[in-house]
Amino acid sequence: MTAPDPSLLSLNTATVRAQWALPEIIAGCVRHGIGRIAPWRDQVAQAGLADTARRIRDAGLALSGYCRGGMFPALDAAGLRAARDDNRRAVDEALTLGAPCLVLVVGGLPKDANDRPASKDLAGARAMVQDGIGELLAYARPAGMPLAIEPLHPMYAADRACVNTLGQANDLCDALGPGLGVIVDIYHVWWDPALQREIARAGRAESAPGASRLMGFHLCDWLVPTQDLLLDRGMMGDGVIDIPLLRSWMEDAGYRGPHEVEIFSAGNWWKRDPDEVLATCKARHAAVC
Amino acid sequence: MTAPDPSLLSLNTATVRAQWALPEIIAGCVRHGIGRIAPWRDQVAQAGLADTARRIRDAGLALSGYCRGGMFPALDAAGLRAARDDNRRAVDEALTLGAPCLVLVVGGLPKDANDRPASKDLAGARAMVQDGIGELLAYARPAGMPLAIEPLHPMYAADRACVNTLGQANDLCDALGPGLGVIVDIYHVWWDPALQREIARAGRAESAPGASRLMGFHLCDWLVPTQDLLLDRGMMGDGVIDIPLLRSWMEDAGYRGPHEVEIFSAGNWWKRDPDEVLATCKARHAAVC
Numbered sequence: 001m002t003a004p005d006p007s008l009l010s011l012n013t014a015t016v017r018a019q020w021a022l023p024e025i026i027a028g029c030v031r032h033g034i035g036r037i038a039p040w041r042d043q044v045a046q047a048g049l050a051d052t053a054r055r056i057r058d059a060g061l062a063l064s065g066y067c068r069g070g071m072f073p074a075l076d077a078a079g080l081r082a083a084r085d086d087n088r089r090a091v092d093e094a095l096t097l098g099a100p101c102l103v104l105v106v107g108g109l110p111k112d113a114n115d116r117p118a119s120k121d122l123a124g125a126r127a128m129v130q131d132g133i134g135e136l137l138a139y140a141r142p143a144g145m146p147l148a149i150e151p152l153h154p155m156y157a158a159d160r161a162c163v164n165t166l167g168q169a170n171d172l173c174d175a176l177g178p179g180l181g182v183i184v185d186i187y188h189v190w191w192d193p194a195l196q197r198e199i200a201r202a203g204r205a206e207s208a209p210g211a212s213r214l215m216g217f218h219l220c221d222w223l224v225p226t227q228d229l230l231l232d233r234g235m236m237g238d239g240v241i242d243i244p245l246l247r248s249w250m251e252d253a254g255y256r257g258p259h260e261v262e263i264f265s266a267g268n269w270w271k272r273d274p275d276e277v278l279a280t281c282k283a284r285h286a287a288v289c
Numbered sequence: 290m291t292a293p294d295p296s297l298l299s300l301n302t303a304t305v306r307a308q309w310a311l312p313e314i315i316a317g318c319v320r321h322g323i324g325r326i327a328p329w330r331d332q333v334a335q336a337g338l339a340d341t342a343r344r345i346r347d348a349g350l351a352l353s354g355y356c357r358g359g360m361f362p363a364l365d366a367a368g369l370r371a372a373r374d375d376n377r378r379a380v381d382e383a384l385t386l387g388a389p390c391l392v393l394v395v396g397g398l399p400k401d402a403n404d405r406p407a408s409k410d411l412a413g414a415r416a417m418v419q420d421g422i423g424e425l426l427a428y429a430r431p432a433g434m435p436l437a438i439e440p441l442h443p444m445y446a447a448d449r450a451c452v453n454t455l456g457q458a459n460d461l462c463d464a465l466g467p468g469l470g471v472i473v474d475i476y477h478v479w480w481d482p483a484l485q486r487e488i489a490r491a492g493r494a495e496s497a498p499g500a501s502r503l504m505g506f507h508l509c510d511w512l513v514p515t516q517d518l519l520l521d522r523g524m525m526g527d528g529v530i531d532i533p534l535l536r537s538w539m540e541d542a543g544y545r546g547p548h549e550v551e552i553f554s555a556g557n558w559w560k561r562d563p564d565e566v567l568a569t570c571k572a573r574h575a576a577v578c
Contacts, residue, residue, distance in 0.1 A: 109529055117513050126482070153444065154442065155442065155443070155518075157479075157480035158511060158528075159513050165482070167482075191443040191453055193453070193454070193457050226444070229514070229515055229518065239447075240398055240406050242411070245409075
């Protein structure tokens with residue numbers, strides 16, 4: 001593999017969220033020559049939507065995605081309605097920000113008021129996800145905002161996302177039609193023996209000829225040992241994922257889009273000087289991706 | 290679902306390994322009326338193989354499996370040979386103990402001398418696993434000891450087992466033929482959208498008509514939140530797995546074998562009075578499985 005095009009590097013703002021607010025992250029990207037960014041809703045809300053849109057535009061940054069919609073399953077009709085309304089607001093925000101897609105983390109089992117799983121019906125949760133995405137597509141498609149399902153690692157099936165393989169996400173795209181695609185986050189899917197085949201399938205996008213479903217490629221690494229299920233992701237090169245191999249599968253499938261670095265790391269990268277983190281992202285992107 | 294047959298309950302000895310040595314576990318099973326047991330090799334080695342075989346026989350216990358062979362991938366020919374030899378010894382021990390199968394945890398990426406992953410070649414590791422099982426089958430099949438592949442959760446792909454779905458295990462059985470089967474441990478596979486289909490496939494055992502591949506059914510539960518990737522498994526009923534549903538899929542596929550409770554729980558069950566743990570296993574098996 002040749003080294004990746006450095007202009008494809010994008011910073012998911014979660015990577016330095018512990019150190020910087022969104023305006024500082026935007027300025028940091030400019031300072032480090034990182035031309036793309038993927039902001040999170042809570043950070044945008046804190047900094048102000050219109051102000052953030054202006055800052056990003058003034059900085060000359062492109063978005064690689066907007067994090068995130070989803071969390072569809074709920075215990076009752078009121079909960080489902082609340083999720084629907086919140087997801088519509090996320091679509092509106094993504095449009096204001098000029099995002100190329102709204103990333104969907106679809107949710108796990110329905111939760112009670114204390115945020116604890118209140119059901120063991122995984123198939124039911126998956127049906128709610130399909131219904132919820134279908135309903136959101138009816139809102140997002142005419143507005144021109146693509147939705148991108150991000151399959152999450154199976155260890156998050158109960159509490160974060162019950163779409164756990166790229167195959168499942170492709171099946172949802174088959175069922176629900178145009179305007180829907182997938183995010184390939186290597187942390188979540190690197191282990192999957194069907195990965196190469198399902199990336200190729202997403203690239204072919206049989207249900208929407210000419211329109212690839214591949215809407216994003218997220219990078220970090222799987223550490224051994226992993227100390228925490230959520231907050232111990234590694235910097236590219238520090239773990240066991242063969243990133244150039246996975247990138248080659250994406251490129252073979254026609255993907256030419258951003259390489260978005262997204263690292264949740266409470267014990268390491270969130271404790272470092274954020275300028276060092278950004279410099280390391282750039283260096284590792286060039287060296288090991 | 291009707292309650293499960295209590296005589297099917299088996300204790301995987303890891304469940305109380307922190308509190309009791311193997312002779313105490315055997316005595317505990319007798320005291321609690323648990324008629325089946327699945328011992329681990331290190332515990333057997335500590336207690337003595339011949340002595341353990343005699344104790345289990347004298348106690349009138351049946352085995353539900355022997356834990357464990359596997360760990361096939363290695364960096365070099367010497368490492369592969371060492372794994373082969375060790376696995377043959379495991380087959381011999383399983384025969385001495387009268388186990389119905391040797392459970393295989395197949396291993397992850399090849400490791401260096403410090404037990405750290407020394408390769409990112411996941412496909413290569415999977416090929417070593419297939420070769421290693423094939424070679425072990427040539428030893429185990431004529432000896433009459435079935436081998437049972439236990440797919441492990443994808444979060445163990447790097448360091449413990451690169452067979453991460455029941456579909457993968459079934460593919461290996463297709464490729465390698467009779468004498469090989471699968472263990473369905475609900476902790477590892479409960480999230481898999483293809484699970485019901487792959488259990489049915491294993492029950493049909495198309496490559497070996499009349500001989501089901503379903504060689505074991507392991508129980509515990511998936512806790513939310515899970516505090517540790519390895520040592521925070523839950524007691525049945527304390528997590529989110531719909532155990533009766535998964536048992537119904539096993540029974541629909543023709544499985545009538547043991548229900549083996551295997552709980553790694555450094556923070557909870559390993560700290561409790563082991564008699565309480567065994568009593569709880571029995572009660573939960575009857576109530577929520």
